[in-house]
Amino acid sequence: MPTWKMYTGLEDPVSHVHNFELQTDLQGVRDDARCRIFPSTLSEISQQWFFKLQPGSITSWGGFVHTFDSQFSSAMPLPSESNDLVDIKQNDNEPLKDYIQRFMREATRVKSLSDDGKLIAINSGVKVKSLFWSSLKRKFACTTQEFLDRVEEFIKLEEAERKVDNPTQAATEQGKIDAENTTNPTKGGKNGAKNDKCSNGAGSSGNLNDNKKPKTAEQPKPWEYVPKFTTYSILLETGWTFLMPHGLLYHTEDLHQ
Structure with a gap:
């Protein structure tokens, strides 16, 4: 039941x-x-x-x-008349979305309300010199549906402007998103996690390649002479003959001259 x-x-x-x-x-x-x-x-x-x-x-x-x-x-609520809708006006600080919802709620209480009567009443209630009011002055909406289709764009614009004018609210919303991504990195932070993974992988791959690469001594140039011994002693005695690296024979007496 x-x-x-x-x-x-x-x-x-x-x-x-x-x-x-x-x-x-x-x-x-x-x-x-x-x-x-x-x-x-x-x-x-x-x-x-x-x-x-x-x-x-x-x-x-x-x-x-x-x-x-x-x-x-x-x-029983008293039935509204079409003339009552004309008295519904958008307040100075009232968002366009709230005005439209308030008007449409009252319009449902009016019996036998024609589309032309609803259109005239809702047009007359838009705040004077607002962006949407200026748009309606340049091009009048022919039907209520056309009016509602056009007002949707200005409602989105107002909501975007409120976020810019109220940075605290925008920061709070961004903070919620960041906190959600932190607690659930697989949701909003997939790209970030993927980038970190790729960057870490690239770095580790580079280190592995560096470790695997054999360390070889620097190869001498073709024309450069490489000595066989690195420790030398001063010859104090004479009479020795030895072969120099370039193939010539030298006598110690010649070296001392």
């Missing part, structure tokens, strides 16, 4: 009955059963009215609804 919001006597009785009928229709409930179920949707104060009804006074669901609506008619 579905559950319903309890009726306290302060809400619109027509809306309460309408919601009740929608849900009972889905359950396939007949009208005679509705008369028995409906009192369970009334709060304690509203049930006092039901218990005061004369026995046998309810003979049909339609008659029950009429009696219920008449009893709580004071809670």
Whole structure:
């Protein structure tokens, strides 16, 4: 059995009955059963009215609804007129989005509202000398749908400007994103993690190649002489003959001359 919001006597009785009928229709409930179920949707104060009804006074669901609506008619919202919509104006500091939502909510309460009447009223309520007001002056919207399509772009523009004018809010939102990426690096920080991985891999790869590369002594140039011995002694005696690296014989006496 579905559950319903309890009726306290302060809400619109027509809306309460309408919601009740929608849900009972889905359950396939007949009208005679509705008369028995409906009192369970009334709060304690509203049930006092039901218990005061004369026995046998309810003979049909339609008659029950009429009696219920008449009893709580004071809670019915007064229907709005099309002229009432003209009085709805965008306040100085009111965002364009809030104005549109407020207007459309009131427009649903107007019966037999034509598209032309709605368009004229919603146009007249836009704040004078605003960006959207200037756009409408340059090119008037021919239908309400065209008006709503065009206003969407200006709503996005206002929201972007508010973020720029309020850096604290933007920083807070960015901080939430950074914190989320930190706690869950696989979500927002995939690219960063991937780049770090690539950079670390490239660095480690380079180090491995450097370690694997054999260290060889610097090769001498073809014309450069490389001595066989690096330690030498001064010849104090004469009479020795030895072969120099370039193939010539020298005598120690010749060297001392």
